[in-house]
Amino acid sequence: MKITTEAGERHVLAVTVDNEAGILAKITGLFSARGYNIESLTVADISADHALSRITIVTSGPPAVIDQIIAQLDRLVPVHSVTDLADGGAHVEREIALVKVAGSGDKRIEALRMADVFRAKVVDTTLSSFIFEITGTSDKVDRFIALMRECGLVEVGRTGVVAIARGAEAV
Amino acid sequence: MTEMSGADMVVQALVDLGVDTVFGYPGGAVLPIYDALFKHPTIKHILVRHEQAATHAAEGYARSTGKPGVVLVTSGPGATNAVTGITDALLDSIPMVVLTGQVPTTLIGTDAFQECDTVGITRHCTKHNYLVMDPDRLGPILHEAFYIATHGRPGPVVIDIPKNVQVATGTYSIPNRIDHKSYRPQVDPDAEAIAAAIAMIAAAERPIFYTGGGVINAGPDASAALRQLVALTGAPVTSTLMGLGAFPADDDQWLGMLGMHGTYEANMAMNRADLIIAVGARFDDRVTGRLDAFSPDSKKIHIDIDRSSINKIVPVDLAVVGDAGRALDALIAAWADKGHKARDLGEWWRRIDGWRATRCLDFPEKKEDGAEIMPQRAVKALFDATRGMDPIITTEVGQHQMWAAQHFHFDSPNRWLTSGGLGTMGYGFPAAVGAQIAHPDRLVICIAGEASLQMNIQEMGTVSQYRLPVKIFILNNQWMGMVRQWQELTYESRYSNSYSDSLPDFVKLADAYGWTGLRIDTLGELADGIQTMLGTPGPVIVDCRVAQLANCFPMIPSGAAHTDMILQPNDIVGTMDDEAKALV
Ligand SMILES: Cc1ncc(C[n+]2csc(CCOP(=O)(O)OP(=O)(O)O)c2C)c(N)n1
Ligand SMILES: [Mg+2]
Numbered sequence: 001m002k003i004t005t006e007a008g009e010r011h012v013l014a015v016t017v018d019n020e021a022g023i024l025a026k027i028t029g030l031f032s033a034r035g036y037n038i039e040s041l042t043v044a045d046i047s048a049d050h051a052l053s054r055i056t057i058v059t060s061g062p063p064a065v066i067d068q069i070i071a072q073l074d075r076l077v078p079v080h081s082v083t084d085l086a087d088g089g090a091h092v093e094r095e096i097a098l099v100k101v102a103g104s105g106d107k108r109i110e111a112l113r114m115a116d117v118f119r120a121k122v123v124d125t126t127l128s129s130f131i132f133e134i135t136g137t138s139d140k141v142d143r144f145i146a147l148m149r150e151c152g153l154v155e156v157g158r159t160g161v162v163a164i165a166r167g168a169e170a171v
Numbered sequence: 172m173t174e175m176s177g178a179d180m181v182v183q184a185l186v187d188l189g190v191d192t193v194f195g196y197p198g199g200a201v202l203p204i205y206d207a208l209f210k211h212p213t214i215k216h217i218l219v220r221h222e223q224a225a226t227h228a229a230e231g232y233a234r235s236t237g238k239p240g241v242v243l244v245t246s247g248p249g250a251t252n253a254v255t256g257i258t259d260a261l262l263d264s265i266p267m268v269v270l271t272g273q274v275p276t277t278l279i280g281t282d283a284f285q286e287c288d289t290v291g292i293t294r295h296c297t298k299h300n301y302l303v304m305d306p307d308r309l310g311p312i313l314h315e316a317f318y319i320a321t322h323g324r325p326g327p328v329v330i331d332i333p334k335n336v337q338v339a340t341g342t343y344s345i346p347n348r349i350d351h352k353s354y355r356p357q358v359d360p361d362a363e364a365i366a367a368a369i370a371m372i373a374a375a376e377r378p379i380f381y382t383g384g385g386v387i388n389a390g391p392d393a394s395a396a397l398r399q400l401v402a403l404t405g406a407p408v409t410s411t412l413m414g415l416g417a418f419p420a421d422d423d424q425w426l427g428m429l430g431m432h433g434t435y436e437a438n439m440a441m442n443r444a445d446l447i448i449a450v451g452a453r454f455d456d457r458v459t460g461r462l463d464a465f466s467p468d469s470k471k472i473h474i475d476i477d478r479s480s481i482n483k484i485v486p487v488d489l490a491v492v493g494d495a496g497r498a499l500d501a502l503i504a505a506w507a508d509k510g511h512k513a514r515d516l517g518e519w520w521r522r523i524d525g526w527r528a529t530r531c532l533d534f535p536e537k538k539e540d541g542a543e544i545m546p547q548r549a550v551k552a553l554f555d556a557t558r559g560m561d562p563i564i565t566t567e568v569g570q571h572q573m574w575a576a577q578h579f580h581f582d583s584p585n586r587w588l589t590s591g592g593l594g595t596m597g598y599g600f601p602a603a604v605g606a607q608i609a610h611p612d613r614l615v616i617c618i619a620g621e622a623s624l625q626m627n628i629q630e631m632g633t634v635s636q637y638r639l640p641v642k643i644f645i646l647n648n649q650w651m652g653m654v655r656q657w658q659e660l661t662y663e664s665r666y667s668n669s670y671s672d673s674l675p676d677f678v679k680l681a682d683a684y685g686w687t688g689l690r691i692d693t694l695g696e697l698a699d700g701i702q703t704m705l706g707t708p709g710p711v712i713v714d715c716r717v718a719q720l721a722n723c724f725p726m727i728p729s730g731a732a733h734t735d736m737i738l739q740p741n742d743i744v745g746t747m748d749d750e751a752k753a754l755v
Binding site (some may be wrong): 017021022025026030031033064067071072074075077078079080130147 | 354
């Protein structure tokens, strides 16, 4: 017998929650318990009184599964709202990566030149290394990291995706 | 606003919330609360013999009264022992509040004596949980916890209270009105959805109501509304295991339970219907059978208070989010408003009568006095003997549970207490204890399997201590019958570890606990034995020996469609392919 799984499309969910202990465990636990994917997850407190956090989750699944994920998140007691950013039309997505490259000679020059093309900033340097800061869509960050692999990549740190809908309204 | 200790706040809040009974077991981390209880005689504390039993007793209390069940246990092992009952309450949507002691805040995270991460462990088996770090928060949290346990889709809530928070003083405050900042379940259905639903119901030629535990949870008025709507429309009704009692079983429009061990007529009608009206039921896999063959030609309306239940398993045509009772009321009003009259469903009923004619619940049996008792016969005899006594019936889990569901009939809600979602062996007896505490003068019977009963048999002591007249009626087939049945059907009768070996002498056990024990061996002794049980004051255990190898039919084998029911023993195959074996 073979076990098969259905492919799905990528969705970005913005979830507003009470900023309380255990909420992140509750949300990630829901995903693991019900077998949903998490491709990326970011969380930070976003209100002046520190009462609310926004969690941005990138997930994927067939439409029915995405609907279930939203309904399951929505019924958690500390969850205020769940928005599928793909639903409301256009949205902006960004991710930051810190990329450390070590090397000398041509590789070092090449790394710097490509960083320039990608508008990555140099945030630290030694005689034998750079740390680049790059901001963009996950796709752009992926491409930059792939190029840096050829130029002495030694370490990467990524934030995961944050996203927000275009236009004047809040979620 | 008054200054008091955390422990006193707990008890004060329980009093303010109208709690009359707490099921619990003491230990180091809850001693301050036990001391506060000592001074508060208005709250009755029922001392169980194992914390799991406290949770099931609280469920029995809750299901039979509609009020939340309350549990009090200590930290560490007290809390972990409660986890099964908490999970059971989550899956069957039972309102419950569990108070757990915790090590002092200063020791949390140090692997202190009897420390466990209670909020971590119960995070995914509660509707919500709290760790209270500040006594000033206790009052609001307790009140909020009861609100969450009982509003929207009910469920268990855990409040973990460190010992120093119980000892420290703070101000106790009662929130005026719980206006929860994020938890606001929709109880009133959308008017548009109701209008659309009524139009669909009025137009249907082959409608069926498929009702579940949500109708019971919505209170007795919801059951009354269901009857009214069913009468108005003339449609047939079936129900899940959890929903039994919401619709009277002696009504002509009742088709019996549906699903794996449901009736042939209920399952066939679901399969052939052109409209399913699901009310407070969640299309569980035990109900739907093979999904791609589930009711292929019907439109589906799903009324549920939990939006995540809608389209979870079966895509529906119309969702009505709201309380089952309010939705049913709204449907009745809309029906009258539009001036609908019941359609002539004669053709539909003729087909249903054809399925009824298979008499799928009949079973072969010998009739002479010395014959062995068929388990179905024992349930029927118990039902006949208790007619008019309005008994509360609890069950354990297994074949006996299904036979009870098939052959014991109810005409009102809150009389049938069984573990449906989690299927917890060991539920039935403590649930009977909880129901009996809530209804001291009612007849409460636990229909048990000899294997399940042993999972919480220690509660015989609790029953003796509180002089509860609980009756346990064991369908003793000396097997974990349901496991044996699956092994017979799926594993060519390789009976691996399903024999109930080394059973206690239940009559002697009864004696040891100060109960009355009796044994029924043959068909000729059945009626008298039951009468003796009913006529004996105080707790009674009946060891009713039944046919060992009887199987529970009808049955939809796992992975099969509603139309592929096994009706009789000789329809059986001894093996199954891997796809079917992989299904639970
Ligand atoms: C706690 C728990 N463990 C295991 C099971 C699996 N199980 C389901 S029914 C059953 C056998 C029950 O035997 P018994 O109580 O004698 O009832 P019978 O089926 O014989 O009527 C078992 C082991 C379960 N439901 N619950
Ligand atoms: Mg048995």
